[in-house]
Amino acid sequence: MLHSVTALLYLQVESITPVVYLFRLMQGLGHVCVFTPLFVEVGKIIPDRFKARGIGYFAVAIQFGTASGSAVGDYVIKNHDWKTYFITIAVITFVCACVCQFIKGESGSGKEKQVKDSGNSYVANMNLVYGGLIMIFVLGAVFGTILQFVPTYFDKLLDTGIIEKEISCKLFLTSGLFTVAMIRIIGGGITDGRHRDRVVIFCHIGLMLTLFLITLIRSGGFSLFVSVIFGLSYGLLYPTTNAMVLTNSKESVRGRVSGLLTMLFEAGFRGFALIAGAVVGAAGYFSMFYFLLAFYVVGVLLFMFLQYKGRFFLRGSYEN
Numbered sequence: 001m002l003h004s005v006t007a008l009l010y011l012q013v014e015s016i017t018p019v020v021y022l023f024r025l026m027q028g029l030g031h032v033c034v035f036t037p038l039f040v041e042v043g044k045i046i047p048d049r050f051k052a053r054g055i056g057y058f059a060v061a062i063q064f065g066t067a068s069g070s071a072v073g074d075y076v077i078k079n080h081d082w083k084t085y086f087i088t089i090a091v092i093t094f095v096c097a098c099v100c101q102f103i104k105g106e107s108g109s110g111k112e113k114q115v116k117d118s119g120n121s122y123v124a125n126m127n128l129v130y131g132g133l134i135m136i137f138v139l140g141a142v143f144g145t146i147l148q149f150v151p152t153y154f155d156k157l158l159d160t161g162i163i164e165k166e167i168s169c170k171l172f173l174t175s176g177l178f179t180v181a182m183i184r185i186i187g188g189g190i191t192d193g194r195h196r197d198r199v200v201i202f203c204h205i206g207l208m209l210t211l212f213l214i215t216l217i218r219s220g221g222f223s224l225f226v227s228v229i230f231g232l233s234y235g236l237l238y239p240t241t242n243a244m245v246l247t248n249s250k251e252s253v254r255g256r257v258s259g260l261l262t263m264l265f266e267a268g269f270r271g272f273a274l275i276a277g278a279v280v281g282a283a284g285y286f287s288m289f290y291f292l293l294a295f296y297v298v299g300v301l302l303f304m305f306l307q308y309k310g311r312f313f314l315r316g317s318y319e320n
Helices: 002-012 018-045 048-079 082-100 119-159 169-186 196-216 220-247 251-283 285-313
Strands: none
Touching (some): 018 082, 018 251, 048 082, 196 220, 196 285
8 A cells, every 4th residue: 555655646746856765765665565475475375395486486476567567657658648657556556455455375384394493403494594594685686786787788898899789688688587487487396396406506506607607798699698597597596595494484483584585685686786886886897797706606605504504403404
């Protein structure tokens, strides 16, 4: 409802003032208040043994909604006006708010293995959870940096004469996000199976390779190749890491953990751009991508260290 009301308040805006930024804050709060509870309900409904696959499908639904909303918004703005645009947003969000009242998730764990509250098992699970939380922040940083900086990076390559023909950033981003969606739909089953650990290792290597290969892009064909590697790696790693954190958290705190996952991803997605921008300004795009690669490697090493500590006490807690 907060998001819907904010859209209507935009109808009163005639110039850019501090009030507009207040409206943006209200929209952000509304977004969090919708997404986090839905994420919690998804976590409750889906059994632990299918958690990664279910979160992947949930993320695909969000991608589809984002793409559809962008298309609808673009159509309304071009064919009508901003007033109609904000009214459309208000109506859509109001309908969504009403529909959400009928979503009541119940724990899908059933007879699934429960996280113990004391002893080595609890210590082990907390190490697994902390490792996953760190990884989600790092993934947010990588995903956000690629989406926000690759377009300007391609422009810089053209302006400096490194490439002679323009590379389509639209093709790079579209193919990458399409691959993300497809691998989650088609290959989601392997994220919950006994090969999960191998999948995670493959995805980490794939993302490291992506960050390195971005600096070698000189043609549209090679950029398409890199975007597919990125999509395959990130597409499986994000839901798998989220599932690992949730399945190793006590059910009584999964709501708070879900909110923390959302916050850390958004912090990495939005916040790391400030650091990346400063590095670009001081040393250029190549240095920024190498810095991001080093940052990712450190995050993965810390993640693996906490994984090892956790599994030293609790064998198989990651595999349900």
